[in-house]
Amino acid sequence: MTSLLTYDIDDKIALIGINRPGKRNAMTDDMFAELGDLAERASEESSAAVIFGFGDHFCAGLDLADVMHKMSDGDLARPVIGRHVPHVAFDKIARGTIPFVSALTGAVIGAGLEIAASTQLRVADDTAFFALPEAQRGIFVGAGGSVRVQRLVGNARMTDMMLTGRALSADEALHQNLVQYHVSAGNALDEAIRLARQVATNAPVTNWTIIHGLSRVNDMSYDDALFFETLVARNSVSGQSEGRLRAFVEKRAPRLERPSFDATQQS
Missing domain, CATH: 3.90.226.10 (2-enoyl-CoA Hydratase; Chain A, domain 1)
Structure with a gap:
């Protein structure tokens, strides 16, 4: 190096x-x-x-x-x-x-x-x-x-x-x-x-799907992109998915808070 x-x-x-x-x-x-x-x-x-x-x-x-x-x-x-x-x-x-x-x-x-x-x-x-x-x-x-x-x-x-x-x-x-x-x-x-x-706290397969899926959708037609989204959504479920969903339903996962608006911080 x-x-x-x-x-x-x-x-x-x-x-x-x-x-x-x-x-x-x-x-x-x-x-x-x-x-x-x-x-x-x-x-x-x-x-x-x-x-x-x-x-x-x-x-x-x-x-x-x-x-x-x-x-x-x-x-x-x-x-x-x-x-x-x-x-x-x-x-x-x-x-x-x-x-x-x-x-x-x-x-x-x-x-x-x-x-x-x-x-x-x-x-x-x-x-x-x-x-x-x-x-x-x-x-x-x-x-x-x-x-x-x-x-x-x-x-x-x-x-x-x-x-x-x-x-x-x-x-x-x-x-x-x-x-x-x-x-x-x-x-x-x-x-x-x-x-x-x-x-990094997201499920690794979800992060991978976002990185690879969204960029490819930009190259597709409307109908092809929706078809692709269906396939990806159904195949991005991982071994962590049920546990994460259960944690939310049982109120053990952090809830989303209403953001305080600051235009200088993010788009």
């Missing part, structure tokens, strides 16, 4: 850190591959996981010096056989077996936003800002952003972000569906861990 990513387990919650603060946690292909390996390990060893960045920034995107070096060596002109490294890595997050939560601070740019978009839950603090500046660098998103980011914000908003290079604040990101939670500065990681612990 390189020293550029960290991995810890805290009471069945995996904590994956991007540890390159001197470069605003910019990513190389080796780091993408390692992130995928750690995501796969987390799926085997934990019930939920959190991805965060060391220092002031989550991730400022690709290491462009590394990209330039590959261009000068002619690496980018060679045919690529097999799947793109970030696509493989991020699929292990987006379509793994456990939920992933990203704690977003500072720069969440380019590939950093693509990492965040592959997680199921995204928490941004006041310092976070979001951008897709690839067009200004003469390149295109290449780590799943054209699929995942576009599905979050829609075609028009992503087109705007890419054509103009505009940066969105955490509040704008909340209202444009890039993130689901907005917290005060310094609280993103704590909130992400809290959410990870909460979702």
Whole structure:
């Protein structure tokens, strides 16, 4: 393992850190591959996981010096056989077996936003800002952003972000569906861990069904999606289902409380 990513387990919650603060946690292909390996390990060893960045920034995107070096060596002109490294890595997050939560601070740019978009839950603090500046660098998103980011914000908003290079604040990101939670500065990681612990209490098969089922419904026609939902609902019942239902009926399970509305906290 390189020293550029960290991995810890805290009471069945995996904590994956991007540890390159001197470069605003910019990513190389080796780091993408390692992130995928750690995501796969987390799926085997934990019930939920959190991805965060060391220092002031989550991730400022690709290491462009590394990209330039590959261009000068002619690496980018060679045919690529097999799947793109970030696509493989991020699929292990987006379509793994456990939920992933990203704690977003500072720069969440380019590939950093693509990492965040592959997680199921995204928490941004006041310092976070979001951008897709690839067009200004003469390149295109290449780590799943054209699929995942576009599905979050829609075609028009992503087109705007890419054509103009505009940066969105955490509040704008909340209202444009890039993130689901907005917290005060310094609280993103704590909130992400809290959410990870909460979702980890769900039945594992239910979490897996949500992760894999909802994303596929988006690709289906109306009738196909309802048919798929019926099959999934009937086959997602696990050995825990009866006990959890009984606990609710017998008033042993926590009841849902009416929320106090705070528009700054979640969408």
